[in-house]
Amino acid sequence: MTSRIEPPAPLVVPPETVVPGRARGVPPVRREGPAKLTGAALYADDIVVPGAWYGATIRSTDAHARFVALDQDPAFDWSQVVLVTAADIPGDNIVSGIKADQPILVPIGGEIQHHAEPLALLAARDRATLRAARHAFHVRTRRLKPVFDPLVSTHEFASYTIGTGDVDAAMGAADLVLEGEYRVGHQEQLYIENNAMIAVPRDDGGVAVTGSLQCPYYVHSALKRGLGLDDRQAQVIQAETGGGFGGKEEYPSMIALHAALLSRKADRPVRMIYDRHEDIAATTKRHPAIVRHRTGVTADGRLLAQDIEVVMDGGAYCTLTPVVLSRGALHSGGPYRCPNVRIRARATRTNTPPNGAFRGFGAPQVEFAAETHLNRIAERLGISPLEIRRRNVYVLGDTTPTGQLLRESVAGEEVLERAAEAAEFEHLRRRHERERAQRGGSGTVPGSPLRTERTRLARGVGLALAWHGAGFTGSGEVKLASVVSIELTGEGRIRILTASTEMGQGTKTIFPQLAAEALGVPVDAIEMAPQDTAIVPDSGPTVASRTAMVVGGMVVSASRKLRARVEEATGGRFPDAYVPYARANGGVRVDERFEPYPNVSFDDETYRGDAYPAYGWAACVARVDVDLDTGEVHVRDVVAADDIGHVIHPVLAEGQVEGGTLQAIGYATIEEIKLRDGRYLNDRLATYIIPTSLDAPRISTILVEAPFSGAPHGAKGVGELPMDVGAPAVVAAIADATGAWIHELPASPERVLAAIAAVPAIAPLPPGASEPAAR
Amino acid sequence: MTAYRFTVNATPVEVDVPGMRRLLDVLREDLALTGTKEGCGEGECGACTVLLDGAPVDACLVPVCQVAGSAVRTVEGLAAESPALDAPPSPRELDPLQAAFLTAGGAQCGICTPGMLMAARAYLDAGGGPDEEAIREAIAGNLCRCTGYTKIIEAIALAAGSGRPA
Numbered sequence: 001m002t003s004r005i006e007p008p009a010p011l012v013v014p015p016e017t018v019v020p021g022r023a024r025g026v027p028p029v030r031r032e033g034p035a036k037l038t039g040a041a042l043y044a045d046d047i048v049v050p051g052a053w054y055g056a057t058i059r060s061t062d063a064h065a066r067f068v069a070l071d072q073d074p075a076f077d078w079s080q081v082v083l084v085t086a087a088d089i090p091g092d093n094i095v096s097g098i099k100a101d102q103p104i105l106v107p108i109g110g111e112i113q114h115h116a117e118p119l120a121l122l123a124a125r126d127r128a129t130l131r132a133a134r135h136a137f138h139v140r141t142r143r144l145k146p147v148f149d150p151l152v153s154t155h156e157f158a159s160y161t162i163g164t165g166d167v168d169a170a171m172g173a174a175d176l177v178l179e180g181e182y183r184v185g186h187q188e189q190l191y192i193e194n195n196a197m198i199a200v201p202r203d204d205g206g207v208a209v210t211g212s213l214q215c216p217y218y219v220h221s222a223l224k225r226g227l228g229l230d231d232r233q234a235q236v237i238q239a240e241t242g243g244g245f246g247g248k249e250e251y252p253s254m255i256a257l258h259a260a261l262l263s264r265k266a267d268r269p270v271r272m273i274y275d276r277h278e279d280i281a282a283t284t285k286r287h288p289a290i291v292r293h294r295t296g297v298t299a300d301g302r303l304l305a306q307d308i309e310v311v312m313d314g315g316a317y318c319t320l321t322p323v324v325l326s327r328g329a330l331h332s333g334g335p336y337r338c339p340n341v342r343i344r345a346r347a348t349r350t351n352t353p354p355n356g357a358f359r360g361f362g363a364p365q366v367e368f369a370a371e372t373h374l375n376r377i378a379e380r381l382g383i384s385p386l387e388i389r390r391r392n393v394y395v396l397g398d399t400t401p402t403g404q405l406l407r408e409s410v411a412g413e414e415v416l417e418r419a420a421e422a423a424e425f426e427h428l429r430r431r432h433e434r435e436r437a438q439r440g441g442s443g444t445v446p447g448s449p450l451r452t453e454r455t456r457l458a459r460g461v462g463l464a465l466a467w468h469g470a471g472f473t474g475s476g477e478v479k480l481a482s483v484v485s486i487e488l489t490g491e492g493r494i495r496i497l498t499a500s501t502e503m504g505q506g507t508k509t510i511f512p513q514l515a516a517e518a519l520g521v522p523v524d525a526i527e528m529a530p531q532d533t534a535i536v537p538d539s540g541p542t543v544a545s546r547t548a549m550v551v552g553g554m555v556v557s558a559s560r561k562l563r564a565r566v567e568e569a570t571g572g573r574f575p576d577a578y579v580p581y582a583r584a585n586g587g588v589r590v591d592e593r594f595e596p597y598p599n600v601s602f603d604d605e606t607y608r609g610d611a612y613p614a615y616g617w618a619a620c621v622a623r624v625d626v627d628l629d630t631g632e633v634h635v636r637d638v639v640a641a642d643d644i645g646h647v648i649h650p651v652l653a654e655g656q657v658e659g660g661t662l663q664a665i666g667y668a669t670i671e672e673i674k675l676r677d678g679r680y681l682n683d684r685l686a687t688y689i690i691p692t693s694l695d696a697p698r699i700s701t702i703l704v705e706a707p708f709s710g711a712p713h714g715a716k717g718v719g720e721l722p723m724d725v726g727a728p729a730v731v732a733a734i735a736d737a738t739g740a741w742i743h744e745l746p747a748s749p750e751r752v753l754a755a756i757a758a759v760p761a762i763a764p765l766p767p768g769a770s771e772p773a774a775r
Numbered sequence: 776m777t778a779y780r781f782t783v784n785a786t787p788v789e790v791d792v793p794g795m796r797r798l799l800d801v802l803r804e805d806l807a808l809t810g811t812k813e814g815c816g817e818g819e820c821g822a823c824t825v826l827l828d829g830a831p832v833d834a835c836l837v838p839v840c841q842v843a844g845s846a847v848r849t850v851e852g853l854a855a856e857s858p859a860l861d862a863p864p865s866p867r868e869l870d871p872l873q874a875a876f877l878t879a880g881g882a883q884c885g886i887c888t889p890g891m892l893m894a895a896r897a898y899l900d901a902g903g904g905p906d907e908e909a910i911r912e913a914i915a916g917n918l919c920r921c922t923g924y925t926k927i928i929e930a931i932a933l934a935a936g937s938g939r940p941a
Contacts (some may be wrong), residue, residue: 039810
């Protein structure tokens with residue numbers, strides 16, 4: 001039983017508006033912008049450390065094997081290098097994570113579980129010696145039988161079942177039941193700066209590690225566990241970081257441990273800077289997934305029953321898989337009201353490199369499937385994709401499959417209508433329908449069923465809608481118990497102390513904005529302390545689109561408390577009083593710990609309740625040209641409408657929507673990892689291709705605000721939301737252009753041709769599948 | 776080993792290194808100009824773009840022996856005066872192209888930015904205007920993973936004088 005609660009109309013921010021976010025005047029320029037623009041910003045490899053040696057990793061070339069021995073050529077002068085094996089690990093040989101299953105180095109006699117798994121580490125004074133030493137090793141293994149198919153694997157990392165109503169009964173009453181299977185493969189984050197760490201031994205027997213990373217305290221925990229260090233001995237410092245997108249959420253722990261172990265044994269600093277080939281070959285990727293839908297609808301397109309199965313490929317070790325699967329399961333029905341839902345999700349192990357976090361974190365995979373399936377249902381019923389969504393999208397007062405009542409901050413309808421209107425969706429659809437009818441066959445390939453004298457390019461438009469739970473799933477934030485501090489120093493300077501990192505999304509700009517607004521001072525009066533675990537508290541990881549909403553919210557709360565304290569003590573206004581107060585009384589520090597959002601509760605055992613405190617909403621309309629001879633898809637134009645709760649900085653927020661949209665376009669069209677024998681074949685930039693400026697569409701961003709009352713500033717996060725909608729919009733546009741539905745990503749030319757020519761043999765292996773090595 | 780003489784940001788330099796040493800390593804390690812970045816080492820990403828006698832090249836593919844007698848320009852040479860490494864430059868010290876990137880939001884993580892700026896500089900120095908297609912073509916050799924290119928194109932158009940891409 002749902003009731004419709006009339007909301008206040010969400011604010012739509014017109015594109016040209018300069019929204020000050022209630023800070024003074026024009027939004028501030030990016031705080032660290034000038035340094036980045038002049039080459040002065042120091043990324044890890046820019047940092048000069050006198051006396052540092054270079055480190056390298058010896059990796060497995062087998063997907064599954066017994067590690068028998070590491071033979072060293074006696075003719076090589078081994079005194080020039082430092083060698084580290086598992087035997088040298090002083091703490092636990094475990095990269096700390098959810099399950100303690102991943103070793104830092106495979107021990108001699110141990111089991112290698114994936115290609116490129118680290119076996120040993122080397123350090124030398126210069127790169128030439130390092131190269132020579134690598135060639136003087138011989139790794140001996142005994143091959144074991146690998147498992148590459150996640151559907152066949154019986155080793156489960158996690159599973160979830162979510163259900164409501166009676167799916168089987170409702171299916172029986174449906175006017176139409178449609179089934180579909182959708183597959184997505186690996187995607188590489190492809191931050192332009194490769195993983196990099198520099199480890200420097202400390203005088204107290206610990207190690208200070210500086211590097212490219214998103215989560216200083218994740219690395220800190222890993223160092224403590226692997227090297228047996230305490231909180232002070234393990235020190236982690238974030239260097240300027242050239243992109244992360246989740247690819248530097250958990251992987252940096254591994255490379256930091258490697259650099260630290262080498263520096264400990266060599267008793268000198270060690271630099272571990274990956275080249276692109278190693279970075280692609282060895283680090284985490286987006287989880288491949290197989291999603292099956294069986295959906296029952298009424299004749300007018302209302303959802304009656306959803307039966308959904310999700311299988312994710314976790315790779316060889318658990319890493320973050322249970323959380324990726326969880327988010328995937330919770331989002332797999334799409335942003336739609338359905339009284340009878342059954343979701344069964346599981347993630348299994350395969351002998352491929354472990355998969356991990358990538359922007360969207362399970363949602364892009366399942367929302368591609370959900371949106372494509374709904375678009376196919378719309379086509380089958382002869383209903384517009386826009387209209388079918390109007391009839392089903394969540395509105396205020398609806399309940400989700402976990403029993404969460406959507407009480408506020410619901411903007412699915414708004415983003416849907418804004419995107420469709422701005423893109424002239426229905427007008428284009430009608431035009432393309434006429435063009436399709438006139439086109440008898442297509443392309444210019446002689447003798448093929450596609451042959452025609454007519455145009456070679458077919459135009460299409462596609463629509464998709466998504467929701468994205470803001471912040472950590474369930475009780476994640478409560479468990480994290482993050483801390484942010486605001487410090488008023490004795491000299492009267494104001495400093496924010498947080499472990500939240502800047503990696504281009506704008507943390508170092510929006511946090512001072514939020515504090516400045518709360519304190520009533522100019523934004524330039526607010527400093528950010530460096531992200532160094534010796535200085536800043538654990539604010540939790542910079543992931544899950546939580547930085548603006550959760551940590552930013554805490555910045556606001558802490559600032560308000562500081563203001564209140566000074567104003568109470570002085571009887572004056574903070575902007576006038578704080579400097580004299582500080583100089584007279586010495587420093588003041590406010591430590592703000594995360595307080596649970598009111599009326600938000602979730603049961604991790606039964607998976608019932610409020611899965612997320614609030615949801616962001618996004619709609620996307622994509623226009624494509626499909627070349628009917630080659631199958632190439634060119635995405636011309638995208639309109640993206642995103643509800644992010646509250647726009648703190650419009651330029652930075654648009655930047656997130658634009659960047660996330662293009663990553664989704666790449667996911668949809670050209671980014672593909674092929675595998676042979678469990679090894680990635682596209683392990684260079686020449687073969688793993690991401691969109692260039694010529695591939696990129698024009699992107700128009702519409703920012704919508706449906707604030708979340710639990711956050712003091714109303715913001716819900718923006719980073720991942722755009723990633724959920726781009727791919728299904730493109731696939732829908734391909735179908736609009738050609739009449740053919742692509743069920744697998746990427747919709748590469750081979751897959752498009754196979755679909756439009758109805759010749760399955762042209763298509764490559766399913767995404768994520770490993771072809772056997774040639775014998 | 777021969778000594779190779781060339782100019783970097785109008786300053787004469789002489790390096791005594793093997794001829795096949797990459798220009799990228801000469802700049803970053805021998806000359807301590809770390810503004811130019813390595814993203815792939817295979818000439819695909821453009822993060823190492825510098826200007827060689829005005830033309831954009833991938834410094835990871837240029838052996839230093841090819842640079843003898845030429846003029847090399849890097850991101851450090853764009854602003855009117857080279858900023859001190861420990862004192863971040865104020866926005867006023869940036870050249871108009873850099874200032875346009877700052878205003879328009881053309882840099883996010885910043886790792887592609889030096890190479891992107893040099894490619895844009897070559898385009899503008901050759902008379903490039905605010906035409907969107909021409910700008911996309913000019914930076915097609917520079918990969919960016921953060922921005923979707925939208926605000927990079929706006930920034931270059933702004934620097935070309937019009938304010939909006941045509």
